[in-house]
Amino acid sequence: MEKWFWIELIGFDNQKSDFATGEFLSRLPQKPDGVSLLISSVDFVNLHDAKTFRERELSPMCCSYEAHPCNEERARQKWTGKQLKGLVHTLRSYGVRVFLSFFNLFCYPDDEGNEVVEPFCAAHPELWEHRRDGSLNRSLHMLKRFPDGRYYQDFLAKKLVEVLCDYGFDGVQLADGISSARLTVQNGDYSDDMIGQYLYKGDLPENILRAGEKERADFIFRERLSEWLAFLSERWGEFYNVILRAVKGAGKAVFFNSCWTREPFEAYYRYGLDYRKIDLSQSDGCMVEEVSACMSVYGEADQGGFANSLADRAKWHYEFWAMQLLLKKCMPDLPLFDLSSLKDTNEQWDVLRDAPTEYARAVYRNSSLAIWNRGAFVPTLSGAFFCLSDGIGREEWDKIFTLWKRAELGEGFAPLGCLCVCETAALEKELGYFLKTRNYPAHKMLSELLFYGAPIAGAAQPREARSFGGPLLLLYPEFYSDTDRNALLFRTDAPVFTLGGALIEGREADFIYRHRGERGESVFAAYNTGRKKQGTLFAPAKKAVSPDFSEERQGALWTKMLSFARYDDRFFRRVCQTLVAACKLPYAASEKSRVTVAIVKTEEGNYRVYADNRAYFYALPRIECRRQIVSARSVTKYGGFRIPVRGSQMTLRIPNRGMEVVETEFS
Numbered sequence: 001m002e003k004w005f006w007i008e009l010i011g012f013d014n015q016k017s018d019f020a021t022g023e024f025l026s027r028l029p030q031k032p033d034g035v036s037l038l039i040s041s042v043d044f045v046n047l048h049d050a051k052t053f054r055e056r057e058l059s060p061m062c063c064s065y066e067a068h069p070c071n072e073e074r075a076r077q078k079w080t081g082k083q084l085k086g087l088v089h090t091l092r093s094y095g096v097r098v099f100l101s102f103f104n105l106f107c108y109p110d111d112e113g114n115e116v117v118e119p120f121c122a123a124h125p126e127l128w129e130h131r132r133d134g135s136l137n138r139s140l141h142m143l144k145r146f147p148d149g150r151y152y153q154d155f156l157a158k159k160l161v162e163v164l165c166d167y168g169f170d171g172v173q174l175a176d177g178i179s180s181a182r183l184t185v186q187n188g189d190y191s192d193d194m195i196g197q198y199l200y201k202g203d204l205p206e207n208i209l210r211a212g213e214k215e216r217a218d219f220i221f222r223e224r225l226s227e228w229l230a231f232l233s234e235r236w237g238e239f240y241n242v243i244l245r246a247v248k249g250a251g252k253a254v255f256f257n258s259c260w261t262r263e264p265f266e267a268y269y270r271y272g273l274d275y276r277k278i279d280l281s282q283s284d285g286c287m288v289e290e291v292s293a294c295m296s297v298y299g300e301a302d303q304g305g306f307a308n309s310l311a312d313r314a315k316w317h318y319e320f321w322a323m324q325l326l327l328k329k330c331m332p333d334l335p336l337f338d339l340s341s342l343k344d345t346n347e348q349w350d351v352l353r354d355a356p357t358e359y360a361r362a363v364y365r366n367s368s369l370a371i372w373n374r375g376a377f378v379p380t381l382s383g384a385f386f387c388l389s390d391g392i393g394r395e396e397w398d399k400i401f402t403l404w405k406r407a408e409l410g411e412g413f414a415p416l417g418c419l420c421v422c423e424t425a426a427l428e429k430e431l432g433y434f435l436k437t438r439n440y441p442a443h444k445m446l447s448e449l450l451f452y453g454a455p456i457a458g459a460a461q462p463r464e465a466r467s468f469g470g471p472l473l474l475l476y477p478e479f480y481s482d483t484d485r486n487a488l489l490f491r492t493d494a495p496v497f498t499l500g501g502a503l504i505e506g507r508e509a510d511f512i513y514r515h516r517g518e519r520g521e522s523v524f525a526a527y528n529t530g531r532k533k534q535g536t537l538f539a540p541a542k543k544a545v546s547p548d549f550s551e552e553r554q555g556a557l558w559t560k561m562l563s564f565a566r567y568d569d570r571f572f573r574r575v576c577q578t579l580v581a582a583c584k585l586p587y588a589a590s591e592k593s594r595v596t597v598a599i600v601k602t603e604e605g606n607y608r609v610y611a612d613n614r615a616y617f618y619a620l621p622r623i624e625c626r627r628q629i630v631s632a633r634s635v636t637k638y639g640g641f642r643i644p645v646r647g648s649q650m651t652l653r654i655p656n657r658g659m660e661v662v663e664t665e666f667s
Contacts, residue, residue: 001367001408002033002383003401004337006101006173009037010064010071010345011390012087014079019087025094027394029401033383034097036173036255037088040065042104042140043118045156048163053081059118060108065346065388067108067116072345072391081167088168097170099255100163104129104140104177127152129183130191132555134213139182143235144193153239157246164252171253173287174243180259180273185225185232187555190217198231221551226432232272244282253284255337260558261289263323263443264330268427269434270556275330276424285335287385288327290366292320293351293358294341295559296657302349303559312561314614315451317361319561322447324369325459328380330424332373335382338366342400344388352396357658360403361612364636364659367407368600368610370415372460375467377414406635406661412603417455417583418473418497420446421465421488426479433476433501437520438549438565442475445499448567449473452576453596455585462488469494471582476500489527495582496527499575511535513578515571518546522567524575529582538571584626589649591621608635609662613654622649627666635661 005028013020025031041061049056057080060067064076091098106121117138121127127144129137145151164172181188190213195204208219220228240256247254259267267273295316300307328336340363343350351359370377384404392400422442434441440448450456457470462484465472471494477485478500489496489507498504502523503512509525512535547563554560580587586609588595594615600608613619625648632643632650636659643662644651654660 001381001404002337003030003404004034004036004383004385005032005389006036006038006385006387007389008064008071009039009058009062009079009084009087010068010074010076011388013074014077014083014087018090019083021087021090021094025096027392027397029398031094032096034099034170035091035389036099036101036385037084038065038175038388039100039102040105041108041118042102042178043106043120044102045159045163046120047118048159048166050162050166053166054085056081058084059116060110061105061116061118065344066105067110068346069111070345085167092168092170097253098168099171099173099253100167100169101173101175102178103175104142104182105138106140107138126193129181130189130194130213131183132187132190132214132217134191137183139177141181141189141194142178142239143181143197143232144189144191145197153242157242160243161246161250161252164247165250169252171255171284172247174254174256176257176260179256180236180267180271184270184552184556184558185229185272186221186270186552187557190214190220197235198228201234202227202231225435226428229268229272229431233268233274233277236273237277240278241282244279248282254282255285255287256283257339258286258288258327261291261320261323262558263326264424265326265427265430265441265443266558266562269431269562270552270558274427275327276427280331280334283334285337285382286327286331287339288324288336288381289339290320290324290362291339291341292317293355293362294349295320296358297351297355298349298559302347304554304557306554306560308560315447315561317365317612317614318447318450320362321365321369321450322443324366324380325371325420325446325456326422326443328369328371328378329373329422329459329461332371332378336380337383337385338381340384340386342386342388342392345391352392352400355657357655360636361657361659363403364407364661365598365610365612367404367409368413368415368598368608370413370458372419372458372468373464377458379409379413409600409608410603414601415457416470416585416599416601417457418471418579419457419465419468420449420459420473420475421462421477422446422459422475423462423480423484426476429479430476437501437517438547438563439501439517439520439522440564440567444562444564445475448572449576449579450596452569452572453587453592454576454579455583455598471495471579472497473579474498474500477504478502492528495529497579497582498525498527499523513538513571513574515539515567517565517567519565522571524571524578526578526582536574538568538574540566540568586623586625589622589624591619595619595621595654597623607664607666609664610659611652611654611662612659614657616656618656619654620651621654622651624649625664625666630665630667632665633663635663
């Protein structure tokens with residue numbers, strides 16, 4: 001796997017002849033594949049002048065994220081364009097690729113605490129993002145226009161190419177607020193400019209056009225959401241393709257951040273971004289915002305000023321495992337890099353030191369995920385993107401690299417279990433069904449199944465799943481094409497399970513579980529299992545007050561889970577028990593409420609058993625492997641650690657909120 005390092009200028013020292021690059025590189029156990037320099041101000045690009053950039057004194061916001069005053073090693077320094085160019089040159093002289101990354105931000109507090117607005121953006125308030133009530137958000141909107149009608153995206157593309165070429169960067173990482181809007185669709189921009197762009201293809205009643213921004217937002221979100229999302233996604237596709245063509249035309253590379261940690265459905269619904277409308281052939285990679293370790297420990301202020309329940313916190317790892325599978329399924333040919341969350345001095349979180357078991361849990365499981373594509377398993381990840389990389393010593397980097405080395409499986413590994421199948425092309429149908437019923441969409445079905453311990457081998461598009469020889473789990477098959485649905489449903493060589501909003505007609509199921517929700521049913525059906533049994537009906541306990549689904553909680557901010565119809569937990573527990581029995585794979589025979597188990601076959605023919613513990617204390621589960629255990633070696637603990645084995649069972653000690661991985665040989 002490749003190793004990339006996201007780092008601010010404060011991680012280097014402009015008072016040293018080599019900018020302390022030698023010191024930084026000496027701390028790393030191996031040479032980086034790349035470094036992405038975080039320049040948090042969009043005005044670094046906006047104000048670039050090819051003639052004077054060397055003499056330009058960079059703003060404090062360029063020298064550290066939002067101009068924070070210091071890190072563990074040094075105070076923020078004043079950098080010039082010449083020094084930054086020298087840093088880029090020095091890093092490249094070591095054979096390290098160097099990218100520029102930047103946000104859509106332009107405000108920072110000076111050392112007295114007074115707000116400073118960067119000059120270009122101060123002069124162009126028409127480009128700022130508007131909140132739903134019409135007030136200005138201190139961030140730039142990539143889709144907006146100058147007063148003379150010119151699109152900002154065209155200006156940015158030209159300036160960005162100049163910056164990359166003049167400083168000698170190898171490429172650019174389009175980071176938060178550049179790769180997608182900072183504000184959600186629910187909270188976001190309904191300004192005259194955005195409404196004017198929408199009217200090129202859509203229409204609105206005259207009274208709404210004359211109304212204030214909040215009234216427009218209320219009407220559009222309530223009455224025209226599908227049309228508005230289609231418009232936004234088209235514009236974001238246009239933005240991406242303008243930037244990608246310009247940068248690639250200059251011979252530079254492009255990475256982009258995924259949309260605020262979300263898989264394709266929620267990226268579209270929350271932020272109006274549709275990956276299908278981006279020419280991904282022009283991109284070199286996606287930095288996947290996988291922040292499960294952070295989300296599990298964030299405080300209220302970190303999340304946006306509200307509390308997440310312990311029940312929600314327990315599910316974040318499974319949410320992000322599902323996200324990675326579905327994102328890779330949507331972009332199978334694009335390299336994905338894991339945002340390996342270490343620390344952030346400005347945002348003041350530190351997973352590396354404060355939640356190491358959360359971090360290890362994410363690394364081990366993320367490294368074992370794969371999709372099924374072109375007749376083989378393809379790992380979801382191509383590498384790690386360490387965030388952020390300043391102020392970390394050699395001993396700590398040794399531990400990080402040792403962890404990643406232990407987690408890596410190499411080529412040819414195969415996760416075992418049911419292949420989860422869902423149709424990316426059905427996004428609009430799925431959204432319509434969700435808004436009508438509030439039943440779980442496919443991604444939420446998948447994350448809930450993972451949470452309850454379902455044996456999921458990976459994810460696949462319906463057409464790709466035809467070549468898979470093992471059991472299939474078809475999510476919302478009613479949204480597949482007739483050809484794909486029939487090809488998968490009528491298989492006879494392996495068990496097939498369906499889970500969606502309706503029973504598929506045309507083939508008799510072995511048995512059915514129905515969940516009767518507040519607005520509609522969810523139906524699980526089994527085929528080719530070799531046993532018939534009576535169906536079961538589940539339903540959530542009735543509440544005196546019906547839930548309000550008119551809007552999402554907290555404005556649909558990415559740190560808050562969407563508002564779904566309630567489910568009876570017993571429905572998912574029964575589904576998972578059925579899948580585990582059909583696949584005949586290991587499971588937790590004790591401590592089932594807090595331990596889930598997955599298994600991967602390595603290229604060498606051995607097996608890795610993954611057991612994770614979502615409790616805040618040790619779990620000591622008995623893992624039933626269903627086969628006699630010949631040997632069991634801990635991957636996660638020190639050499640010589642002995643795992644108690646008795647027949648087909650082994651007893652593990654899993655750290656709080658952590659993961660135990662066992663290299664296992666069966667008879």
